[in-house]
Amino acid sequence: MTISENESLLDNTVLFCRALRERGLLVTPSEAIESVVVLDLIDLGNRQETFLSLRSVLTSRREDFPVFEELFEDFWNRLSRTPKPRKLIERESEHQVRLSSTRRGKGLAFFLEHWGNAESREAESISTPVASSTVSMAEKDFSLFTSEELEEISRLTRRIVRRLARAPSRRWEPVRRGQRVNLRRTLRRSLTTAGEVIQLSFRRRKPKKTRLVVISDVSGSMDIYSRILLQFVYGLQTSFARVETFVFSTSLERITAHLKQRSYDEALGRLSSVQGWSGGTMIGASLSAFNSLWSNLVDKRTIVIILSDGWDTGEPSELAASLAHIKDRAGRLIWLNPLLGSPSYQPLVRGMQAAIPFIDVFAPLHNLATLRALEQHLVL
Amino acid sequence: MREEIRKIQEMLRGQTYIADAAVATSLYLALRLGKPLLVEGPAGVGKTEIARVLAAALDTRLVRLQCYEGLDAATALYEWNYSKQLLHIKLQETSAESADEKEARIFSEPFLLKRPLLEAITDPARAPVLLIDEVDRSDEEFEAFLMEVLSEFQVTIPEIGSIRAMHRPHVVLTSNRSRELSDALRRRCLYLWIDYPTFDKELEIVRAKVPALSASLSSDITRVIQTVRGMSIRKVPGVAETLDWAAALVALDTSQLDQQVMAETAGCFLKDESDLRRFESEMEAGRLDEVLDPTISHDNI
Numbered sequence: 001m002t003i004s005e006n007e008s009l010l011d012n013t014v015l016f017c018r019a020l021r022e023r024g025l026l027v028t029p030s031e032a033i034e035s036v037v038v039l040d041l042i043d044l045g046n047r048q049e050t051f052l053s054l055r056s057v058l059t060s061r062r063e064d065f066p067v068f069e070e071l072f073e074d075f076w077n078r079l080s081r082t083p084k085p086r087k088l089i090e091r092e093s094e095h096q097v098r099l100s101s102t103r104r105g106k107g108l109a110f111f112l113e114h115w116g117n118a119e120s121r122e123a124e125s126i127s128t129p130v131a132s133s134t135v136s137m138a139e140k141d142f143s144l145f146t147s148e149e150l151e152e153i154s155r156l157t158r159r160i161v162r163r164l165a166r167a168p169s170r171r172w173e174p175v176r177r178g179q180r181v182n183l184r185r186t187l188r189r190s191l192t193t194a195g196e197v198i199q200l201s202f203r204r205r206k207p208k209k210t211r212l213v214v215i216s217d218v219s220g221s222m223d224i225y226s227r228i229l230l231q232f233v234y235g236l237q238t239s240f241a242r243v244e245t246f247v248f249s250t251s252l253e254r255i256t257a258h259l260k261q262r263s264y265d266e267a268l269g270r271l272s273s274v275q276g277w278s279g280g281t282m283i284g285a286s287l288s289a290f291n292s293l294w295s296n297l298v299d300k301r302t303i304v305i306i307l308s309d310g311w312d313t314g315e316p317s318e319l320a321a322s323l324a325h326i327k328d329r330a331g332r333l334i335w336l337n338p339l340l341g342s343p344s345y346q347p348l349v350r351g352m353q354a355a356i357p358f359i360d361v362f363a364p365l366h367n368l369a370t371l372r373a374l375e376q377h378l379v380l
Numbered sequence: 381m382r383e384e385i386r387k388i389q390e391m392l393r394g395q396t397y398i399a400d401a402a403v404a405t406s407l408y409l410a411l412r413l414g415k416p417l418l419v420e421g422p423a424g425v426g427k428t429e430i431a432r433v434l435a436a437a438l439d440t441r442l443v444r445l446q447c448y449e450g451l452d453a454a455t456a457l458y459e460w461n462y463s464k465q466l467l468h469i470k471l472q473e474t475s476a477e478s479a480d481e482k483e484a485r486i487f488s489e490p491f492l493l494k495r496p497l498l499e500a501i502t503d504p505a506r507a508p509v510l511l512i513d514e515v516d517r518s519d520e521e522f523e524a525f526l527m528e529v530l531s532e533f534q535v536t537i538p539e540i541g542s543i544r545a546m547h548r549p550h551v552v553l554t555s556n557r558s559r560e561l562s563d564a565l566r567r568r569c570l571y572l573w574i575d576y577p578t579f580d581k582e583l584e585i586v587r588a589k590v591p592a593l594s595a596s597l598s599s600d601i602t603r604v605i606q607t608v609r610g611m612s613i614r615k616v617p618g619v620a621e622t623l624d625w626a627a628a629l630v631a632l633d634t635s636q637l638d639q640q641v642m643a644e645t646a647g648c649f650l651k652d653e654s655d656l657r658r659f660e661s662e663m664e665a666g667r668l669d670e671v672l673d674p675t676i677s678h679d680n681i
Contacts, residue, residue, distance in 0.1 A: 026563050026566060026567050028567070030567075031567070034413065037413070038409060038413070041382075041408075041409070041412055042382055042385075042405075043382045046382070048401060049382060049385065049401070049405060052401055052402050052405040052406070053405050053409055055402075055571075056402075056405065056406045056409055056570045056571055056572060057409070057570060057571075059571050060418075060563070060566035060567060060569070060571050061420070061566065061571070062420060062573045065573070171450050171452065171519075171521075172452075183462045184454075184460065184462070187460070187462055187465055187466065190469075191479060191482070191483050192479075194473075194479060195466075195469030195470070195472075195473065195482065241519070242559060244559075244560075256560060257560065257563075288612070291614070292612075292616075294557075295614075296556055296557055296558040296559075297558060297559065325614060
């Protein structure tokens, strides 16, 4: 291999790694260096071998595979010098354009994103019509909230975090008084009295934390409620051992990692760019996808919250079967339906009717009072 | 394919582990780069087996750490032998040793109980294979601790000092994805996803592991299992279930697979009552007919 070939291999690898990182993979310079090391260890003429080796270094979860496969194609073509040169670059810039356009749009999403920050005061108010002030705040529908009123949600969240009760877990922690003797400490302390045990140390079970799985409908009309629920749930995060979040409209997407690292807004933006955004809701299909891929996340210490209005365009039997499965595994299954807030609403939607037998808690979620009421269901 | 990778594949085959190129390549890189290998995939596809087979192939020891919720550093790394310490103190009560000397004595290696992680890094002879099984079952606190050990291969015991690995163990982590592992841990590892095997691979596994089963029955049950995986059931059978079934058919001296035999032995690969019912109704609906009918089955699929 000549020097220039070597250089182009290095360049291409670095470009490849950068493209992967742009698309959300866990690739840092140290992985890039490792890829170069790896390329030296393998047969570069063999496509499969190069593919498998780089995949093993540069991906870190199965969900990374499609992106990797797609970009590897470009990488490989560049290596074998077939003319397809500018593709990597184009995709990068495309991506950046999309990012900045989502950043530009302010409004409710922007506000939710930044609340708690000092700058959030400057957030523009949301574009929904403001209701008359005679409606008391607790009863007011979220869709009519102004940004100051949304602040109330974050205050409520903080209050609830402090109150959520806790059950014992399997971990131990030292305490002054307790029922179980902490041998390590007792012995340690006995040394100061020449090995005579005079004072006992104790330990107890650490408080247990419940897990939460939120599966939220983000199709059209549900969008505002799901944003509020997710923001609420993430405010509660410290009270739970783990919070896992999924959104669905026509198909299911796991956004836990996005919510942790990037923004909810960007996660939603990605989602809508991938799928038909308003193409009807497939609750049954989404929940059965959840069951087949992620049912490991649900156990008796997990509370599952589903937020949806129950307008399912799929088969009610599929919805019933997947809900039955979730109910079997979960500690509690909560279905939140914003439409329940309307006095005239009867759960007559076929999907909703199929769902009701399997639900532990069927509650509305459309204003502060209902959000507050949710608290009591969040302790197992 | 690179000669070394082919060798690894053969080495694994020597231990009756049928590895495809992805498994062999990842193992090769893990051994060459000295990085831990994180293996994910559905239950029963042979994730744990990789470590076992690797240890056998390298002719070294397998140290296994089974993770569970609440697993803490004391259980994974080391613990002091309290009763021995207490006894020692009692026996030495009248000795002239000062308190400091006594303390130094009871907090020394003879009083240390080594747990798997310490065991793995203090092997004096050669690098063992360290299997950290179902790491997703442990909690985040333990994961952070694990990362520390895996990055330095050095642990610090306050009473003794730091202990550095004499031989860096080959580390294999498995996860069933019951929770998302931290990005930091993922970055530290090479990644391998093992899926359900293809028909050819699975048949090869059945032939290698249960040689007593006839060739035609082996391909029959493999075909049935592959079909079952396509049904919408709760607990999809893994390779382990296929092998259980194969062994059961050998024990029952079955010569031909028909509906009755399947109904009687379906419990070997379906572990859920509603799945069993589903399977039976699919069978009655004829979805398995072409799998079973000897006239069309063998070249069709």
